[in-house]
Amino acid sequence: MRIGPGEMKSAFAAVISRDLSLAVRQGGNIGTAIGFFLTVIVLLPLGLGPDQQLLQRIAPGALWIALLLSVLLSADRLYQTDHDDGSLEIMALSSTPLEVVVLAKASVHWLTSGLPLAIAAPVLGFLLNLDTALILPLGIAMVTGSLALSLLASLGAAITVGLRQGGLLVSLLVLPLYVPVMIFGVLASSGAQSGIDNSGTALIILVAIVLAALVVTPFASAAALRSYMR
Amino acid sequence: MALWSNFTFNDGLFALNTARMKIVGQQLACERGGRLVFAGVDFTARAGRMLVLRGPNGAGKTSLLRLIAGLSEPAGGTLELEEASLPPDTLLGEHVHFIAHQDAIKLHLSVTENLSFWAGFFGGGDVAGAMAAMNLTALGEFQAQRLSAGQKRRLGLARLALVEKPVWLLDEPTVGLDAASLQLLADMMTRHLDGAGIIIASTHIELPVKSSDILDFAGLADRAG
Numbered sequence: 535m536r537i538g539p540g541e542m543k544s545a546f547a548a549v550i551s552r553d554l555s556l557a558v559r560q561g562g563n564i565g566t567a568i569g570f571f572l573t574v575i576v577l578l579p580l581g582l583g584p585d586q587q588l589l590q591r592i593a594p595g596a597l598w599i600a601l602l603l604s605v606l607l608s609a610d611r612l613y614q615t616d617h618d619d620g621s622l623e624i625m626a627l628s629s630t631p632l633e634v635v636v637l638a639k640a641s642v643h644w645l646t647s648g649l650p651l652a653i654a655a656p657v658l659g660f661l662l663n664l665d666t667a668l669i670l671p672l673g674i675a676m677v678t679g680s681l682a683l684s685l686l687a688s689l690g691a692a693i694t695v696g697l698r699q700g701g702l703l704v705s706l707l708v709l710p711l712y713v714p715v716m717i718f719g720v721l722a723s724s725g726a727q728s729g730i731d732n733s734g735t736a737l738i739i740l741v742a743i744v745l746a747a748l749v750v751t752p753f754a755s756a757a758a759l760r761s762y763m764r
Numbered sequence: 765m766a767l768w769s770n771f772t773f774n775d776g777l778f779a780l781n782t783a784r785m786k787i788v789g790q791q792l793a794c795e796r797g798g799r800l801v802f803a804g805v806d807f808t809a810r811a812g813r814m815l816v817l818r819g820p821n822g823a824g825k826t827s828l829l830r831l832i833a834g835l836s837e838p839a840g841g842t843l844e845l846e847e848a849s850l851p852p853d854t855l856l857g858e859h860v861h862f863i864a865h866q867d868a869i870k871l872h873l874s875v876t877e878n879l880s881f882w883a884g885f886f887g888g889g890d891v892a893g894a895m896a897a898m899n900l901t902a903l904g905e906f907q908a909q910r911l912s913a914g915q916k917r918r919l920g921l922a923r924l925a926l927v928e929k930p931v932w933l934l935d936e937p938t939v940g941l942d943a944a945s946l947q948l949l950a951d952m953m954t955r956h957l958d959g960a961g962i963i964i965a966s967t968h969i970e971l972p973v974k975s976s977d978i979l980d981f982a983g984l985a986d987r988a989g
Contacts, residue, residue, distance in 0.1 A: 541887040545887065548885040549885065552870070552881045555877070556870060559872045615870075619870070620865070620867065620868040621868045621870075623862065623864060623868075624882075626857075627834070627858070629858040763835050764835070764836045
């Protein structure tokens with residue numbers, strides 16, 4: 535091995551700090567994701583009517599669906615600017631593996647979309663009459679699950695990076711992969727709402743999905759990005 | 765400015781003796797999108813000399829540079845790095861500065877921040893020296909989106925002086941540069957050649973750099989058929 539962990543860490547940190555300051559300065563992604571999330575959650579009770587029981591029953595599922603869609607909203611831009619301005623090629627040529635760059639960019643995506651939404655979700659849950667006992671499990675499940683959402687989003691974004699208007703394609707590619715995350719995410723945040731409390735088991739499976747995504751997606755995304763540069 | 769006095773490059777990985785380094789391409793062929801761009805290209809790029817790629821638009825100059833960088837694979841022929849004290853499995857890309865048409869800069873970051881990012885990414889670099897080399901010191905706090913096209917080009921080129929790498933692949937590096945900046949670029953290239961570096965550049969204008977070989981693509985288009 536010619537490259538030490540020191541160089542990789544420095545490259546990882548450099549990408550994270552650059553992308554975070556870009557995200558803060560442009561403001562677009564974080565604002566759009568939270569705005570969209572808020573819109574969906576505000577519109578739901580207006581569309582379904584003031585049935586408190588119904589809202590309480592569907593609250594965890596509705597929050598998860600809103601989270602999935604909001605995370606996807608910013609996914610297609612993940613590698614786009616780096617690809618367009620040539621940064622991605624320079625990064626691919628360096629001794630730092632592209633997998634490290636992918637991991638750094640997926641982390642920034644999580645920090646700027648998944649994490650703020652997961653923190654906001656239990657609060658916005660009051661609009662859906664969310665059971666107060668579920669605030670903590672919902673928060674934990676969402677913070678964990680959104681990690682997998684960002685990793686899978688980075689895979690979709692990498693596969694479509696060379697395409698103009700790849701946005702819809704990212705959604706179509708990634709949504710099927712989001713299904714298991716959502717199923718176990720909702721189960722982990724619903725407590726005993728549906729009768730038996732399986733939330734502990736569901737959370738462990740959710741963590742397993744996150745770990746699997748953490749291992750597989752950086753390699754798959756990096757391979758997709760490399761094939762575009764050929 | 766970095767130490768160019770001896771013939772040893774240290775690009776952060778290990779010391780690399782480049783005095784006798786050569787990049788040799790034999791009967792190279794390149795395909796892009798199913799179309800044969802060129803075939804039968806032979807060239808040798810030697811340490812301390814610049815190889816200039818000449819030819820009309822679409823002749824395959826950029827394709828050859830991408831091929832040498834390792835961004836694409838040749839459709840035929842061989843590409844070898846000779847006489848360098850490198851492990852045999854070395855990827856050339858790690859030792860290459862590739863200046864493409866895009867400047868690889870972020871418009872929402874300042875000039876200093878752009879260079880600091882690349883310094884951090886490469887694991888260390890001389891930001892102040894790189895800014896001085898391309899006369900960007902006075903522009904340090906400016907956001908890159910406020911720069912003119914020529915200034916953005918200078919910021920892209922400053923990466924060459926940021927981290928030492930033995931091989932420079934330059935694709936039309938002079939586009940948008942004024943006479944003074946052209947001289948700065950030529951000075952930087954001369955220093956690199958004096959330090960036994962290799963430069964392969966495609967350019968339509970005469971660069972004031974001594975000791976260059978020319979690879980002309982003009983006659984190659986016929987052979988590609």
